[in-house]
Amino acid sequence: MSNPALKTSDPSSPDDPQQHDDAAGYYVPGDPIADTKAPGGPVEDKWDTRQFEARIVNPANRRKVSVIMVGTGLAGGSAAATLGEAGYQVKTFCYQDSPRRAHSIAAQGGINAAKNYKGDGDSVHRLFYDTIKGGDYRSRETNVFRLAQVSTNIIDQCVAQGVPFAREYGGLLDNRSFGGVQVSRTFYARGQTGQQLLLGAYQALERQIGAGTVQQYSRHEMVELVVVDGRARGVIVRDMVTGELETHLADVVVLASGGYGNVFFLSTNAMGCNVTATWRAHRKGAYMANPCYTQIHPTCIPVSGAHQSKLTLMSESLRNDGRIWVPKDAKDADKDPREIAEDDRDYYLERIYPSFGNLVPRDIASRQAKNMCDEGRGVGPEVEGVRRGVYLDFSEAIERLGRPAIESKYGNLFDMYARITGEDPYEVPMRIYPAVHYVMGGLWVDYDLQSTIPGLFVAGEANFSDHGANRLGASALMQGLADGYFVLPNTIRDYLADSPFEKIEESHPAVVEARESAEARINHFLSNKGTRSVDSYHRELGNIMWEYCGMERTEDGLKKAIDLIRTLKDDFWRNVKVLGTGDGVNQSLEKAGRVADFFELGELMCIDALNRRESCGGHFRGESQTEDGEALRHDDQYAYVAAWEWAGEGEKPVLHKEDLVYEAVKMAARSYK
Amino acid sequence: MKLTLKIWRQAGPQAEGGIRTYDVDEISEDMSFLEMLDVLNEQLINDDEEPIVFDHDCREGICGSCDLMINGEAHGPEVTTTCQLHMRSFRDGETITVEPWRAAAFPIIKDLMVDRSAFDRIIARGGFVSVNTGAAPDAHATPVPKENADRAFDVATCIGCGACVAACPNGSASLFLGAKITHLGELPQGQAERDTRVASMVAQHDHEGFGGCTNIGECTSACPKGIPLDVISQLNKDLRTAIRHGH
Amino acid sequence: MVGVATATLVKNSRSTRSTIALKLLMAVTGLVFIGYVLAHMYGNLKAFAGHDSFNEYAEHLRTLGEPLLPYSGLLWVIRVVLLVSLALHVYAAVTLWRRAQTARGGTKYVVKKNKHSSFSSHLMRWGGVTLLLFIVWHLLNFTVGKVNVTGGATNDPFNLMVDSFSVWWLTLIYLVAMFMLGTHLHHGVWSAGQTLGFTNSARQRLVWKRAGLVVAVVVAGGFSLVPLGVLTGVISK
Numbered sequence A: 001m002s003n004p005a006l007k008t009s010d011p012s013s014p015d016d017p018q019q020h021d022d023a024a025g026y027y028v029p030g031d032p033i034a035d036t037k038a039p040g041g042p043v044e045d046k047w048d049t050r051q052f053e054a055r056i057v058n059p060a061n062r063r064k065v066s067v068i069m070v071g072t073g074l075a076g077g078s079a080a081a082t083l084g085e086a087g088y089q090v091k092t093f094c095y096q097d098s099p100r101r102a103h104s105i106a107a108q109g110g111i112n113a114a115k116n117y118k119g120d121g122d123s124v125h126r127l128f129y130d131t132i133k134g135g136d137y138r139s140r141e142t143n144v145f146r147l148a149q150v151s152t153n154i155i156d157q158c159v160a161q162g163v164p165f166a167r168e169y170g171g172l173l174d175n176r177s178f179g180g181v182q183v184s185r186t187f188y189a190r191g192q193t194g195q196q197l198l199l200g201a202y203q204a205l206e207r208q209i210g211a212g213t214v215q216q217y218s219r220h221e222m223v224e225l226v227v228v229d230g231r232a233r234g235v236i237v238r239d240m241v242t243g244e245l246e247t248h249l250a251d252v253v254v255l256a257s258g259g260y261g262n263v264f265f266l267s268t269n270a271m272g273c274n275v276t277a278t279w280r281a282h283r284k285g286a287y288m289a290n291p292c293y294t295q296i297h298p299t300c301i302p303v304s305g306a307h308q309s310k311l312t313l314m315s316e317s318l319r320n321d322g323r324i325w326v327p328k329d330a331k332d333a334d335k336d337p338r339e340i341a342e343d344d345r346d347y348y349l350e351r352i353y354p355s356f357g358n359l360v361p362r363d364i365a366s367r368q369a370k371n372m373c374d375e376g377r378g379v380g381p382e383v384e385g386v387r388r389g390v391y392l393d394f395s396e397a398i399e400r401l402g403r404p405a406i407e408s409k410y411g412n413l414f415d416m417y418a419r420i421t422g423e424d425p426y427e428v429p430m431r432i433y434p435a436v437h438y439v440m441g442g443l444w445v446d447y448d449l450q451s452t453i454p455g456l457f458v459a460g461e462a463n464f465s466d467h468g469a470n471r472l473g474a475s476a477l478m479q480g481l482a483d484g485y486f487v488l489p490n491t492i493r494d495y496l497a498d499s500p501f502e503k504i505e506e507s508h509p510a511v512v513e514a515r516e517s518a519e520a521r522i523n524h525f526l527s528n529k530g531t532r533s534v535d536s537y538h539r540e541l542g543n544i545m546w547e548y549c550g551m552e553r554t555e556d557g558l559k560k561a562i563d564l565i566r567t568l569k570d571d572f573w574r575n576v577k578v579l580g581t582g583d584g585v586n587q588s589l590e591k592a593g594r595v596a597d598f599f600e601l602g603e604l605m606c607i608d609a610l611n612r613r614e615s616c617g618g619h620f621r622g623e624s625q626t627e628d629g630e631a632l633r634h635d636d637q638y639a640y641v642a643a644w645e646w647a648g649e650g651e652k653p654v655l656h657k658e659d660l661v662y663e664a665v666k667m668a669a670r671s672y673k
Numbered sequence B: 001m002k003l004t005l006k007i008w009r010q011a012g013p014q015a016e017g018g019i020r021t022y023d024v025d026e027i028s029e030d031m032s033f034l035e036m037l038d039v040l041n042e043q044l045i046n047d048d049e050e051p052i053v054f055d056h057d058c059r060e061g062i063c064g065s066c067d068l069m070i071n072g073e074a075h076g077p078e079v080t081t082t083c084q085l086h087m088r089s090f091r092d093g094e095t096i097t098v099e100p101w102r103a104a105a106f107p108i109i110k111d112l113m114v115d116r117s118a119f120d121r122i123i124a125r126g127g128f129v130s131v132n133t134g135a136a137p138d139a140h141a142t143p144v145p146k147e148n149a150d151r152a153f154d155v156a157t158c159i160g161c162g163a164c165v166a167a168c169p170n171g172s173a174s175l176f177l178g179a180k181i182t183h184l185g186e187l188p189q190g191q192a193e194r195d196t197r198v199a200s201m202v203a204q205h206d207h208e209g210f211g212g213c214t215n216i217g218e219c220t221s222a223c224p225k226g227i228p229l230d231v232i233s234q235l236n237k238d239l240r241t242a243i244r245h246g247h
Numbered sequence C: 001m002v003g004v005a006t007a008t009l010v011k012n013s014r015s016t017r018s019t020i021a022l023k024l025l026m027a028v029t030g031l032v033f034i035g036y037v038l039a040h041m042y043g044n045l046k047a048f049a050g051h052d053s054f055n056e057y058a059e060h061l062r063t064l065g066e067p068l069l070p071y072s073g074l075l076w077v078i079r080v081v082l083l084v085s086l087a088l089h090v091y092a093a094v095t096l097w098r099r100a101q102t103a104r105g106g107t108k109y110v111v112k113k114n115k116h117s118s119f120s121s122h123l124m125r126w127g128g129v130t131l132l133l134f135i136v137w138h139l140l141n142f143t144v145g146k147v148n149v150t151g152g153a154t155n156d157p158f159n160l161m162v163d164s165f166s167v168w169w170l171t172l173i174y175l176v177a178m179f180m181l182g183t184h185l186h187h188g189v190w191s192a193g194q195t196l197g198f199t200n201s202a203r204q205r206l207v208w209k210r211a212g213l214v215v216a217v218v219v220a221g222g223f224s225l226v227p228l229g230v231l232t233g234v235i236s237k
């Protein structure tokens, strides 16, 4: 077989990769960790039991209990609104100028829920099972079951808020199937589901702001966590308009700050997405779980030039009718595709995976596209010496079904493509390339969504969500809203039942320390008379991550990446150039803080990837694949959550393993045959 | 492409602002307008000049952060957001004037960045359905005719960018306001609060210092989401009804 | 202000005090004007039927409603309605104008283009001012002052009119005013429909915009026929 993905694979080799720890020397083994909050009993009953057992704060006392919510996307917005309704005193923070602009707004496809409105055999159990399997058996059973259970309430809640989901002529809600599952359980609002859900949560939040239970701080970025006597008690935020560092103290802190896909520089994430909120918490004692689990989406619009700032996703549904190919001969790469004869085209997915063809799962489609381009057979403009793109050709479908049929199915996607690329996809084949899209890793949390720092809760994409090693389409929105509307408000009260906690002053040494460290960082950037812009470092870091910790990871590559990152990080601290002052808007300064944290995260991601010498879900280790290039999991050795503890500046991180125990489902190989 | 850029620079909310002229070269047609500004900013940083501040986030046309007045047109010459405007819409050698949204209710923060929090406050005064979490009936309890659901969706796509205000000769936010009134007014869930919603949202709109609408229609031409003028008519109608009901 | 959004939420304001209420006032009074000018224009066309028929019509206006109303009774009702409408219309116009001025903010755009809005819509305010000046002059001319610039008699409406329009610059003033009236109505009719909430779909919008055009052409055109008639000699003493 000419599949280049196999080149590095040699499972029969005497020094079988599974025998030794690639990451030895990069980390320190620590004690195992386990979730202690999920109650006993059958998985179906756990959530009811937990809700009943979790103590309640007397309504009369709630006014005295204060909550800090960092992030007002789907997860944070919905949680803040619900906690405000309950009567707590809530403060919300977000870096955008309004909560309505959180990155959740960009989600297109839809949101899953086990409503079984189609009567096609869906159920909580089936959604649970699909999610576990989709996550390649690397998620925690109890959490996932609960997610499936509350999914139905989400739809009720959103409809009552006025979210305009798509409807059928009879006036009832419409569903579609999504992401290769066998039932239609995805609710959607055209291609803008995330927007409509977020606006629903945002409006609920603004309602509480109007009612005075929630105070909103927009354009405020969290730059440090305040931990007093082992409990999370507040945050240091920078007012991005005045530049002032503010201290906000409370009884509990919730982080719902989204994902960190921007460590790759180019991704489908919004420009401001960052790891700072969670990373600062990590440095204060919150464990970071499975940081290397990244989802790469195969159908994005390729990079057009060296100045590209972000990538745009196009719905995966395009692969239903489009055929993917590259020229057989690298010399044809810059030819007009319409002039390349049928015989000179390589429909590589159809060739390599005759049974699945163009519909192979996301990770395989992505990886093969990369291989083609690495071989020099990529198409489209040359960016830094390589053409990164493959054709997604609709000419056959247009001939077979007629242009109007294609227009009605994909019209808006074709228009978007045309607007961005300036090419007409009805005439010339589209070009696509994979891009980083979502991170499954995040802060470790227990069943209550509490991190390893008491009083620090984490919701949404920011926690090491319920998606294991791979997320199914339309499940992130579900998880964000499940966490925010239904889970967190019910679990946090158990913690708050012991509050109000002792009042702390801004002069408390722990507060002063947090504030001063934030100040010192800012001052360093402003006074460092370097020569290179923040963006240029970010771009270079992103290239390293993409190259070595992207679609395919190998031992050598990851080790090389760690070295490169460390060198670049040193250079960044010595040589970065941030102009302007700290007492007003300074976007370079904001970026510098974020990129500084991305360096540390990037290194940990590589170490995590190095440790996990198996392929599972979005994590593909070149050393661990079957003969035909499919991911090879090693349940005997890696059926654990890797929870990393920060050990201090320049110290090796400590790895705590949480064993994944499956009672309700049996582990099985994820197969596409 | 080679371009001359005339850009509004203003150091802070209180500072005096003015147009500065910059030249950029080797701009590719495939760049978005914001990527072109990224290039300029890198150039400025190299020359030890502070980069230009502008709002942006998703760069995908959906978050509503980006907001530039380009050659006198909100979001530039195409019907789209600034981030989705590409340089192929301009000619080599062209001079492009870039200004912030201007409206009393959108004070300038710095350079091209303005404060649009007035929009949040308008929503906070009624742009919602009062339903507490967990109190919702089953989603299928109330069918919604597809026609209404579709109209609600069409106008719910407003991204809150503020181009309507920027383009309106009266500095009115009627299109934004009307979009939310129409969205919730089309749905059965929005009926109970229909009168109070329009009454208090209009009051907040006026209180923020937006102007009254005289049906000029520049707003809808500038709207990247094509929110139609009917929403303003709907808004007026709803307010008229609210007045009739004693609000 | 950027930080805590709750700071400036308004409480308990009345919808009758809103900008939209002012607009409703303008629309209603505007529609009254439209009704009036349509009727007035129709009456003026009697000039083509000759001296007597026109004067009879003027007299008829005064006897209308008798004996229920005294002589000139209905006319006075109309006058009062018109005057009150005018006051309200102008008051609302001035208030909204000033409000818009502030809302636009202190600094003007260096470059500003209008995309699809009509010429008429931008002329409303200055058009209104022109109309106000015109009405003042017009009343001096024909009703209150009965000024005959040719120095002729003023007690015969028909003759006063023919005298007036035989002066070229007076005719010009009228024609300019009628142009302004046309544009005011072109936008005003559709605008009133929109303000009153009658244009909730693209189709209704089109209907009202067309109506605006028709009313504008008919009214401005109809009024202009008389001075043009005099000028060309079709109407004469």
Ligand SMILES: Cc1cc2nc3c(=O)[nH]c(=O)nc-3n(C[C@H](O)[C@H](O)[C@H](O)COP(=O)(O)OP(=O)(O)OC[C@H]3O[C@@H](n4cnc5c(N)ncnc54)[C@H](O)[C@@H]3O)c2cc1C
Residues within 6 Å of the ligand: A070, A071, A072, A073, A074, A075, A076, A093, A094, A095, A096, A099, A102, A103, A104, A105, A106, A107, A108, A109, A110, A111, A193, A194, A220, A221, A222, A223, A256, A257, A258, A259, A268, A269, A270, A273, A274, A276, A277, A313, A437, A438, A459, A460, A461, A462, A473, A474, A475, A476, A477, A478, A480
């Ligand atoms: C293009 C695209 C399409 C997608 N499509 C789908 C889909 O169809 N279905 C699906 O289920 N999922 C989809 N996803 C994934 C899904 O949208 C996200 O995972 C989810 O919305 C994350 O929600 P969140 O609330 O956790 O975070 P976000 O929405 O990212 O919100 C983060 C919040 O935290 C704030 N914040 C961040 N850092 C700081 C800081 N340092 N200080 C203060 N505030 C901070 C931000 O301001 C923001 O308010 C898609 C994602 C992308 C990128």
Ligand code: HEM
Residues within 6 Å of the ligand: B214, B215, C023, C024, C026, C027, C028, C029, C030, C031, C033, C034, C037, C086, C089, C090, C093, C121, C124, C125, C127, C128, C129, C131, C132, C135, C184, C185, C187, C188, C189, C191, C192, C193, C195, C196
């Ligand atoms: C006397 C001086 C007048 C002034 C200062 C004036 C001014 C204005 C202004 C500023 C508007 C609002 C602009 C808009 O809505 O786009 C307006 C609207 C209107 N005017 Fe006038 N106008 C005057 C006289 C008239 C007359 C004589 C008529 C009719 C013959 C008239 C009919 C209308 C109509 C129908 C509207 C539309 C109402 C609406 O927008 O809802 N106006 N006028």
Ligand code: HEM
Residues within 6 Å of the ligand: C037, C040, C044, C058, C061, C075, C079, C082, C131, C135, C138, C139, C142, C143, C157, C161, C174, C181, C223, C224, C226, C227
């Ligand atoms: C060419 C156009 C016009 C001509 C020839 C004309 C002619 C006249 C005449 C002859 C009268 C006196 C009638 C009488 O006293 O019986 C009159 C009165 C009047 N006209 Fe006109 N007119 C014209 C346009 C207008 C317009 C455009 C308006 C309003 C915008 C207007 C408003 C009035 C009013 C308010 C009166 C006073 C009615 C009263 O109270 O007696 N006219 N006009």
Ligand code: SF4
Residues within 6 Å of the ligand: B157, B158, B159, B160, B161, B162, B163, B164, B165, B175, B176, B179, B219, B222, B223, B224, B225, B226, B227
């Ligand atoms: S109505 Fe249109 S222009 Fe106005 S804020 Fe909404 S999307 Fe922007």
Ligand code: F3S
Residues within 6 Å of the ligand: B167, B168, B169, B170, B171, B172, B173, B174, B175, B212, B213, B214, B215, B216, B217, B218, B219, B220, B232
């Ligand atoms: S441009 Fe302005 S005047 Fe009204 S119709 Fe639009 S808000």
Ligand code: FES
Residues within 6 Å of the ligand: B055, B056, B057, B058, B059, B060, B061, B062, B063, B064, B065, B066, B081, B082, B083, B084
């Ligand atoms: S940056 Fe989000 S809409 Fe332009």
